[in-house]
Amino acid sequence: MKFAERCVSDGKPFLIYLAHHAVHAVDQSRSATLKKYKAKEPGKFHNSVRPGYGAMMADLDTSIGMLLKKLSDLGVDENTMVVFLSDNGGEPGHAPQSPLRSWKGTYYEGGIRVPFLVRWPDKIEPSVNDTPVMAIDLYPTMLELAGVEDIEKHLDGYEIDGESLVPTLLDKGDLEERALFWHFPAYLDGNPKYTETRNYPAYRQQPVSVIRRGDWKLLMYLEEWSLDGGREKIATNHAIELYNLKNDISESDNVALQQVETRDRLLDELLAWQKEIGAPIPTEPN
Secondary structure, three states: OHHHHHHHHHOOOOOOOOOOOOOOOOOOOOHHHHHHHHHOOOEOOEOOOOHHHHHHHHHHHHHHHHHHHHHHHOOOHHHOOEEEEOOOOOOOOOOOOOOOOOOOOOOOHHHHOOOEEEEOOOOOOOOOOOOOOOHHHHHHHHHHHOOOOOHHHHOOOOOOOOOOOHHHHHHOOOOOOOEEEEEEOOOEEOOOOOOOOOOOOOEEEOOEEEEEEOOEEEEEEHHHHHHOOHHHHOOOOOOEEEEEOOOOOOOOOOOOOOOHHHHHHHHHHHHHHHHHHOOOOOOOOO
């Protein structure tokens, strides 16, 4: 807030990247807030077992409110873009996510689908948009808003991940359909409370590559792909999962063996992307 005050005083534009540690273990909150939540009756997002979680959420909200009020007090809130988003999905027991499958740390929708809010009263009319976007889109968005006309030239010729959201934010136009990718070639240890994973309770997430295009989402599980025959054994090795998120937001009906044409089209695109970026693919038992 002091930084914003100084910039406004100097008549300069500013960018603040504010990454709260909350919400995250261990629970941390102000003592007065914790006292309030210890005395509070359990509710949908709060329980008596872990009142510190509710208190931490409340203090996070208060912190964001303080910043928004400061922008208003400085007279710049109408012409300041504020972006709010989370890095991953919620934790079992404290963040009901039904009908999304699974939780933070996974690449099912419960792990990667998060709120993404943008507020800019001078420029953006309140609305809701269902276009899938990613955090990597923020950088090119900010560059365009800053007046950078040739982003690749600005970056000395390097291609940039992500796509500017300015057309959607300001003109209400839809972005051209594109593929979104995730790549996680590692193991994330599990916990019995992290249910709805892939029938391996020892792991919250196994090595996986993911592509989403339109309503279709394909997950390539790299262990089965590398060790159990890859494409030649695709009918039996369970390496590929395919979901239509429009009809099956819970990712409960794997249609990889039924929608073969769609599966192969997305798989080809994912394999080409892996090759293009040099994505590391584990190939040996470990």
